Amino acid sequence: MHQSAESAVFADLVGSTFTTEEERTRFQSEVERLVAYAELLNAFDEARAQADLSKAELARRIGVKPSVISRLLNGQAKNVELDTIAKLAGALDVYVEVKVRKQPKAKQSKHPALAIAA
């Protein structure tokens, strides 16, 4: 988030809502997890657009209903199965890299508990 006099109002509200260091660390971690998930969905949708595939065609290629793809790419689907992610990647001719690493020692980590790079 850009730091400015305007964004300070939002930051101040966050600070008065998440009052302990532990709460703030958890807040950051959860935000980073949401961002990682959003970026994964964006990466898939961009790969789909690059491949000039409609959502219906992508759905056909992995054997699901078009509504499943729509729900997935617009963030409606929760707890997407790893198998679905692998099938999507295969159909789009991309791969998804999941790395398991130790969290950095500093509490103010830039790394969420779940970071997925596509």
Next chain:
Amino acid sequence: MAGAKKSTKAKMPDVWQAAFYMTGDKKLPGLTYLTGLPEDVRKELLKTIAAVVATGPPRYPTGGPTWTLMHKSKAKGEVDMSGICEAKDKDGKLLYRIFCVIDRDAAEHGLGAASLILLGGATKKVKTVVPQSEYKVIDQYRHDYRATHRVGRLKKMPVWWP
């Protein structure tokens, strides 16, 4: 597979911020709404807003349970809320909404960066609709923001902010 395509989309700003719309009498309805919510609900909405801002609002998936781009109502005479986004949460039988507009060009009219402007909020029971009178107020806030670019400001960022 077709070859790589050049994007025709306008370049999205790299840096975004959240800001609160301010009325002519210096009130921040979005802030007032959020501070009046149950703490757990406020926490969820703040996480969603922070994630949307960190991703870049135009890139955050819409249509999910927590973030939606509103569309024009098909019913005649209803307020046109298209172009407004809402962060959402549910707690028991109540649904909570904070309404926002995306201002890519905020930096050009005096704000620090491209901004997600928090306008105001509404709470409703499940299976009910937000009254048109409340939508009308939010729509007025949207138009007033577009005309004035008035937002709340604080002199200093909190020390803990990453």
